Amino acid sequence: MRWFWYASPQTFFPLAGRIALWCGLAAVPLALAGLYVGFFVAPTDAQQGEAYRIIFIHVPAAWMSMFLYVVMAFWAAIGLAFNTRLSGMMAAAIAPTGALFTFIALWTGSLWGKPTWGTWWVWDARLTSELILLFLYAGVMALRASIDDRDRADRAAAVLAIVGVVNLPVIHYSVYWWNTLHQPATLTKLGKPSMAGDMLWPLLVMLLGFTLYFGAVLLMRLRAEILRRERDAAWLRAGLAR
Amino acid sequence: MNDFLAMGGYGAYVWPCFALAAAVLAWNALAARRLHERAREQACRFGAEIRTETPVARILTRAGRATGVVLENGDEIAADVVVSSVDPRLTFERFLEQHGLMSR
Numbered sequence: 001m002r003w004f005w006y007a008s009p010q011t012f013f014p015l016a017g018r019i020a021l022w023c024g025l026a027a028v029p030l031a032l033a034g035l036y037v038g039f040f041v042a043p044t045d046a047q048q049g050e051a052y053r054i055i056f057i058h059v060p061a062a063w064m065s066m067f068l069y070v071v072m073a074f075w076a077a078i079g080l081a082f083n084t085r086l087s088g089m090m091a092a093a094i095a096p097t098g099a100l101f102t103f104i105a106l107w108t109g110s111l112w113g114k115p116t117w118g119t120w121w122v123w124d125a126r127l128t129s130e131l132i133l134l135f136l137y138a139g140v141m142a143l144r145a146s147i148d149d150r151d152r153a154d155r156a157a158a159v160l161a162i163v164g165v166v167n168l169p170v171i172h173y174s175v176y177w178w179n180t181l182h183q184p185a186t187l188t189k190l191g192k193p194s195m196a197g198d199m200l201w202p203l204l205v206m207l208l209g210f211t212l213y214f215g216a217v218l219l220m221r222l223r224a225e226i227l228r229r230e231r232d233a234a235w236l237r238a239g240l241a242r
Numbered sequence: 243m244n245d246f247l248a249m250g251g252y253g254a255y256v257w258p259c260f261a262l263a264a265a266v267l268a269w270n271a272l273a274a275r276r277l278h279e280r281a282r283e284q285a286c287r288f289g290a291e292i293r294t295e296t297p298v299a300r301i302l303t304r305a306g307r308a309t310g311v312v313l314e315n316g317d318e319i320a321a322d323v324v325v326s327s328v329d330p331r332l333t334f335e336r337f338l339e340q341h342g343l344m345s346r
Contacts, residue, residue: 050250094287220274
């Protein structure tokens with residue numbers, strides 16, 4: 001296996017286009033199926049009534065917000081360690097989608113908090129650490145945008161992204177470490193899930209749909225980034241001329 | 243249908259969640275697409291290629307106007323404008339000589 005083969009923009013560019021298309025085509029029906037089951041098959045919750053259905057957006061979005069940060073930090077670290085051209089572009093392409101998922105998680109959490117906790121927002125450990133995650137995404141994007149030299153921007157953003165990883169265990173364990181208003185994890189207990197099966201599986205379908213959506217958007221942004229950075233490269237000019 | 247929209251009295255909380263998520267995700271996908279298209283356009287329009295160690299053999303002309311160059315390896319590059327950075331004597335005598343533009 002040639003590990004660095006696809007680390008070159010030239011070999012990855014056409015592949016990314018094909019994968020993006022398939023991810024996008026798969027994500028839409030999955031999300032629709034998840035929504036259908038979430039609204040029409042999953043039963044009403046005994047305590048929260050219909051309000052709990054927010055979970056089908058909230059939990060996948062919250063999970064994505066953390067997962068994307070891990071992926072971004074991973075590519076940032078690879079870029080720092082091996083100086084591969086694609087890694088910085090990958091990290092840059094992930095950040096906006098990660099920030100948007102974080103925003104969706106916070107927004108839906110707030111709208112869920114009002115009917116169930118009686119408040120839109122509290123400075124609870126889980127909520128606050130998730131808000132910090134949004135600021136971290138914004139910080140990484142702003143730092144990258146503020147440095148003109150692409151290699152230096154990549155390195156600076158990578159260091160910030162890697163340092164920010166320390167926030168992820170804080171988000172995850174906040175519900176155990178502190179006495180939070182937020183409930184403990186639902187998804188990490190797949191062996192012994194704390195949800196009924198009818199409620200759990202639309203959640204997982206939505207998660208898969210979001211993941212594929214992320215794949216499609218990431219690869220589209222990545223191709224744009226490759227086009228911007230490598231537009232003078234002979235391989236790209238030859239490809240565009242065709 | 244009305245029961246469904248009411249969401250057991252929680253419609254005001256449930257629907258904004260789904261509406262905003264759908265709007266944000268759709269916007270993000272469109273933004274990525276637009277970014278890709280714009281980058282592609284710009285790459286087509288503004289891209290430049292710098293060739294070193296690539297001597298030019300002569301400048302092509304048609305009806306008294308430069309239309310491109312021929313490289314020493316035989317490749318022809320068409321262009322609307324040809325800018326020469328060698329001195330006028332070399333430009334006209336060596337690269338344009340055959341076209342008789344120097345006889346003035």
